[in-house]
Amino acid sequence: MAGWTGKVLRANLTTGECTIEDIPEQWLKDYVGARGLADRYLYEEMDPTVDPLSPDNKLIFACGPLTGTPAPCGSRYTVVTKGALTNAITTSNSGGHWGPELRFAGYDLLILEGKAPKPSYLYIYDDHVEVRDASAYWGRGVWETEDGLREELGIPGLRIACIGQAGENLVKYACIVNDKHRAAGRSGVGTVMGSKNLKAIAVRGTGGIDIADPKAFMKAVWTMRNEMAENATTAALGELGTASTIDMTNLFGGLPTRNFKQGQFEEAENLNGNAIKDTRMVTNKACFACTIACGRVCRLGEHSDKFLVNMHKRNWKNAGEGPEYEAAWALGADTGVGDLDAVLKANWLCNDLGMDPISMGATLAAAMELYETGVIGDDDVELPLKFGSGDALVRMVEATAYREGFGNELAEGSKLMGDKFNHPEVFMGSKGQEFPAYDPRGFQGMGVAYATCNRGACHLRAWTPGFETSEGIDPHATEGKSEWVVGQQDRSTAHDATGACLFIAFAGADIEQLAPAVSAATGIEYTTEDFLKVGERTWNLEKMWNIKAGFTAKDDWLPKRLRETPHTDGPSAGVTVNLDVMLPIYYKERGWNEDGTPTNDKLAELGLAAI
């Protein structure tokens, strides 16, 4: 088989039994790979109503046909499971080198079932697969675990994905971190891994990936590479990283600040791409096969000794990665912290402890709002949770991962925390998941994108700010937004299925360019239209999964603050999100019923009639 390896590795952690199976060819064709294919497996094999932290939940790691090839940014793997934070289907993806290594070992998919009786890690060396004892690493952070496994196994080229203390302690938004700094971050995929007693997955693959039509494949690859090399976004992302976006969102009043109380952050300049590059960055870094290299490698140097109130002992001298845009916002603007060193430390702690910086920062911001409004007092917290406090930020990130003190509340996410303190309005998110760094009052379309996303609030499924700030488009109007979001959700979903990073779409290589590459790699002809269908099919499948899990139109919704409370100043002043206008248009555009359920006709059209 070319393009795909066509193999799925299934590991039952309860029994330690590992088997290798063939993937049905029709599924490969219909879903291409990665996210779509894993969605199909989850739909087929698992009851969507199970408790996400029970052994019945399955955890799937999935690569696409371009993962591990020289297609630009062909580095991604997607983790599909029932999210601990959201109870919805989740599809978190990550770059780095782990996904390609899984493919070199011979697998497109890895399905984990059951629960290990004791802390374990999975060791994969080509077709040698083993569940091994991980008691030496339990209680340790991501970085120590990776270093320890490297030393224990002594295999050059080993790639490791693991959880930190946050995953072990079932923090609701724990992530899975690979290559020390790359994370499948959102919705609590690391929590699910922790609930299975699985500390790490160490992979070494020595095999290769065959290509059906090498000549056509390399032509498609170079078409993309040349396109990207000419594109200004490539240079900007490589030069200034994703945090350069801060300038744009702040300009439009769409940079949520202090738990979405304001749309602009007065200290944004301290956290933007230039600030990071000029003050703390050592070099930029690429994921596997990436020709953009947006990763920031930073060093604190002589600033290591700041913000250490109540902190555990830790060596801050090492170089680490981050912050990217979302982390810089969540740990920065959203908590009102304008000090890059505090944000950098909080970011590294998230990486090492294995937590999603978006939900972490946003949950802390919600707690800060509770503190500032007097709902929680000084007796409840070990240090004042004031907006703008770098000390509170850094310490509470650590306290959350260990569930120490008020960290135990933060670890539940802002929805449950808000409910517990009888102030549900502090939760700024959708389907239980905190919003990322775009205020829908600045970019109206983000409202419908957040509300309708299958994995809870997410910026990657339909990133509207680029479209909404283009010429002739009013970012505050509702016209045309729902339609664009539907189209973009299908595009990005197909894009995710290939195993290529979504960023190449911003740099001039979208599904129009990916379709020929996947066709040449796999020998199955895909057109752009086919890809849009793959995206739509996958989106509808995820939606059906969520409906079976108990989600309704009530969950396609946004908090009152966005719908009813406008900002009082700045470029987005006076704007609220008109979701009640956009949502019916969205459902109609999707070909769904008014209650947001896919029609039988739509499912039949997509070949999903049988489900």
Added chain:
Amino acid sequence: MSLSLNIVPDKCTGCMQCELACSWVQTGTFQPSRSLIRVNVFDEEASYAPYTCLQCDEAWCMNACPVNAIVIDENTNAKVVLDEVCIGCHLCTIACPFGTVYTLPQTDKAAKCNLCGGEPACSTACPTGAIEVVDSDRPGDWFEPWAQRVDANYREAAAAN
């Protein structure tokens, strides 16, 4: 004429496009484990460096080979392994001071960079220009400052004894 690869570690982002390209030329699949150029990652130093054969003027791998399986390509001056002559004794891998001669697990024979016959694929694939192909009378001369420093240290240590 003699070609060599001039590596600029500062430009490397660690993306492994060179390994993919090299393995493609060697094996016809994308298989970094078979690449003859390897990207070294130094996490703590925040530095990445592709690393391959320097095409030494006085090639120790060639001198060590008991069956003359390593010869000089007359077009590029690259030192290339003759697969049919190699007996898999691994002596060249020990002789190489830079660790850039490998043996293939499948055949146990030696494999090293042959400059792709004059158009190194790694250099073409590199998105940042970290691997330059240079026409040089003194192969590997980018390495000279380092070599001189090592040499000076060695002589100093030797003199002290």
